[in-house]
Amino acid sequence: MRSVKRGLRSFVRHPLANLVVVLLLFVCLTFSLSMLAVKMAADSQVEEVKRSVGNYAELRVSLEHQMQVYQEQRGQDPAKRQAEARKMSEEELLEERAKILVPEQVTDDFSMRPEIISYDKVLEAVVVLPDITGPGVETLLSLRRRLSPGSAQASSSAGGSSFLFEGNTHGASASDFLRGAKRLVEGSLYTYQDYLNANPVVVVEKTLAEENGLRVGDAITARITGAEGRDSEMELTVIGIYETVEAESGGTGQDFQTFNPAGNKFYAPLSVVQELNSTPGYVELGSYYLDSADSSRTLSLAFQDMVSEGLVEGDKYELATDYSDFESISDPLLKVSRTSTIALAGALGACALIIVLAMFIIVGGRTRELGVLKAIGATDRQVLLQYAAEVLCVCLVAAVLAAGASTVVSQQLGDWLLRENTAAADQASQAQGPGDLPGGRTGIPALRNMEENLYKKGGRFSFSSSPTRQTAELDVIYRGILLVYGILILLGISLLGTAVPVVWINRLRPARVLAME
Amino acid sequence: MYEKEDLLEVRKVSKTFRSGSAEVKAVDEASFRAQKGEVTVILGPSGSGKTTLLYLIGSLERPDAGEINVFGEDICRPDADLVSYRRKRVGFVFQTFNLIPSLTALENVTLPMDLDGVPAGEQRRRAEELLAGMGIEGRLLRARASRLSGGEKQRVAIARALANDPDLILADEPTGNLDSATGRVVVDILTGLAKREGKCVIIVTHDEGMLRAADWAYQMRDGQLRGIEI
Ligand SMILES: Nc1ncnc2c1ncn2[C@@H]1O[C@H](COP(=O)(O)OP(=O)(O)OP(=O)(O)O)[C@@H](O)[C@H]1O
Ligand SMILES: [Mg+2]
Numbered sequence: 119m120r121s122v123k124r125g126l127r128s129f130v131r132h133p134l135a136n137l138v139v140v141l142l143l144f145v146c147l148t149f150s151l152s153m154l155a156v157k158m159a160a161d162s163q164v165e166e167v168k169r170s171v172g173n174y175a176e177l178r179v180s181l182e183h184q185m186q187v188y189q190e191q192r193g194q195d196p197a198k199r200q201a202e203a204r205k206m207s208e209e210e211l212l213e214e215r216a217k218i219l220v221p222e223q224v225t226d227d228f229s230m231r232p233e234i235i236s237y238d239k240v241l242e243a244v245v246v247l248p249d250i251t252g253p254g255v256e257t258l259l260s261l262r263r264r265l266s267p268g269s270a271q272a273s274s275s276a277g278g279s280s281f282l283f284e285g286n287t288h289g290a291s292a293s294d295f296l297r298g299a300k301r302l303v304e305g306s307l308y309t310y311q312d313y314l315n316a317n318p319v320v321v322v323e324k325t326l327a328e329e330n331g332l333r334v335g336d337a338i339t340a341r342i343t344g345a346e347g348r349d350s351e352m353e354l355t356v357i358g359i360y361e362t363v364e365a366e367s368g369g370t371g372q373d374f375q376t377f378n379p380a381g382n383k384f385y386a387p388l389s390v391v392q393e394l395n396s397t398p399g400y401v402e403l404g405s406y407y408l409d410s411a412d413s414s415r416t417l418s419l420a421f422q423d424m425v426s427e428g429l430v431e432g433d434k435y436e437l438a439t440d441y442s443d444f445e446s447i448s449d450p451l452l453k454v455s456r457t458s459t460i461a462l463a464g465a466l467g468a469c470a471l472i473i474v475l476a477m478f479i480i481v482g483g484r485t486r487e488l489g490v491l492k493a494i495g496a497t498d499r500q501v502l503l504q505y506a507a508e509v510l511c512v513c514l515v516a517a518v519l520a521a522g523a524s525t526v527v528s529q530q531l532g533d534w535l536l537r538e539n540t541a542a543a544d545q546a547s548q549a550q551g552p553g554d555l556p557g558g559r560t561g562i563p564a565l566r567n568m569e570e571n572l573y574k575k576g577g578r579f580s581f582s583s584s585p586t587r588q589t590a591e592l593d594v595i596y597r598g599i600l601l602v603y604g605i606l607i608l609l610g611i612s613l614l615g616t617a618v619p620v621v622w623i624n625r626l627r628p629a630r631v632l633a634m635e
Numbered sequence: 636m637y638e639k640e641d642l643l644e645v646r647k648v649s650k651t652f653r654s655g656s657a658e659v660k661a662v663d664e665a666s667f668r669a670q671k672g673e674v675t676v677i678l679g680p681s682g683s684g685k686t687t688l689l690y691l692i693g694s695l696e697r698p699d700a701g702e703i704n705v706f707g708e709d710i711c712r713p714d715a716d717l718v719s720y721r722r723k724r725v726g727f728v729f730q731t732f733n734l735i736p737s738l739t740a741l742e743n744v745t746l747p748m749d750l751d752g753v754p755a756g757e758q759r760r761r762a763e764e765l766l767a768g769m770g771i772e773g774r775l776l777r778a779r780a781s782r783l784s785g786g787e788k789q790r791v792a793i794a795r796a797l798a799n800d801p802d803l804i805l806a807d808e809p810t811g812n813l814d815s816a817t818g819r820v821v822v823d824i825l826t827g828l829a830k831r832e833g834k835c836v837i838i839v840t841h842d843e844g845m846l847r848a849a850d851w852a853y854q855m856r857d858g859q860l861r862g863i864e865i
Contacts, residue, residue, distance in 0.1 A: 120749050131737035490733045493695055494747045494795070495722030629695040632733055633686055 125507025172411030172444020225404025285391025489631030648701030679855030726796025
């Protein structure tokens, strides 16, 4: 204790030398702590992103296959096709309709993967509601109809308006509700039980409900699209009314400004939509949320394995993920993390160098003092404790000042690093050239958009065509663990600083030192 | 008062320094005795081994051969408690004072007591008393050692040597850096310590004038010690 006191006194009595060391250390420590804080912030942000982006996959029919089916059918004479359809059995007809759908079994099997934490199946269908009037969905539907052979004949004979129905296993997991693009304002959403029991319930858009005088509990008649002459009807009960919080971003073109296909979408249990579409056992896609973006790669590999083992028809189905989104968001963060790690190592090295050099100069300048201390009966331990206390004081003052300063500069440094890295990433992607988008396998721009549109982001046909680039932000938050690291750094450089007098004292011969003039 | 008893007995002590192939026999079978209450002066030219002999007695060097008994205890034995010996049995006074410049006069004197665990109040009281005895008082107590004059420094150094009340005072050219008047004051203080307080004072010097203070004197030449008449 007395030795520590003597160390403190010595620290106070050598203000100039100690101040110089404190200042140098302060600069390097501020930089170290800031880099540490930035690195930790970047790493934790990447982890956070992993849980919300890049952790999504959907199993669906590839666009190429859809195009192929469309090409085949375009080549045929419609009259001849209708005649053929009339002769088909139920099974043949189902097969014909399901050409661009995925068997539910395939999506179910795939959902057994351990990486998957939640799973939904989705089917969109165009359904004729004879009694309901509302804005037409023709522009979108014309495309859909061309792609979908099953419903093509149905709507041509339909008397009422056609509406888009989205079916999934429970209402709350519909991506529009998950994303917050739509919000329930009245009644309730259907549940998983409704899906299992195929309860004929439906959730209706608010404006549409108002215009048609629909309330919760009212019934709507829907036409089930069978083959010619085989249409039947189903009674659907309105159980919920939603409002659109965020209209789908239309294309940039004028025509799309008012066009809001999903705005008056109907939501119903998957089993009900399957029945309305006459495609029982088929879905458009299986949507999977993974535990983390890290699992995305594993899942893609698993899918490829299944394809190569012949369990899945690889030319027909594809597994689309939003991993590239994760990459583009996390890439600058990872770069920041890497840069700050290097900077941290450099700054810590500088701290070590400073303290060792400083102690060499300080202890070297006080060799005689050490000799005197030994000659008057100080033990090595007493001398060491005294010096350790002095070194610790120097480091502590520097560290406290640095901790304060780094709270001010670390956010700036982090932002600057992120800006630099984001700019670098942008330049790199520009250099790649716009005509060669990664993942864009289809030549037609509109279709390429569809290829990239995932159900998670509003669906393949949502026309949210401009992929809004999500940018990463860096929030340098001071966490307890940072304090622990700070203390470890403090102790580390203090120990290193104390090592100098240790070596010195061991080599010191008081007789030699004291005899010096 | 005090008994005139043998305090120090140096027997056939030798010390050889080797640097590379060169060998210097700094102390060569030196023997002498010293008693409490007496001043022993060891006279010798530069390089004759005076300092080495003093450091051997002060345990700052270990002899190659021989014995050094202090109150019958051989400090050259490997199991000797040198820390406590340096703290309490022996006090050094150097030609270059060797005060700690960043400490005040008072703190320099309390330092040996602090190392020995003496309570702070006791340290102060005794240090002030010792310094007063050396004529260091008032603002000089709080002055940094680096600011003191040579004579003041040496008086503070003597007070420090006395801090833990040792029996043996070893002074290496204590007047070497002082003018003759100041040097006389210091020598008077040292003889006073022997006469009034019964310390065993050993002074090594090349200054023959010092002999007037001596009870016993020795001549050192090439490491060898020889008694001289005074
Ligand atoms: N640590 C050492 N290593 C090697 N040689 C030494 C060492 N200390 C002293 N010597 C040598 O031993 C001899 C005696 O030295 P010492 O310092 O004891 O002489 P001295 O009588 O005190 O001289 P001075 O009057 O100049 O102080 C000298 O030749 C010196 O060079
Ligand atoms: Mg000498």
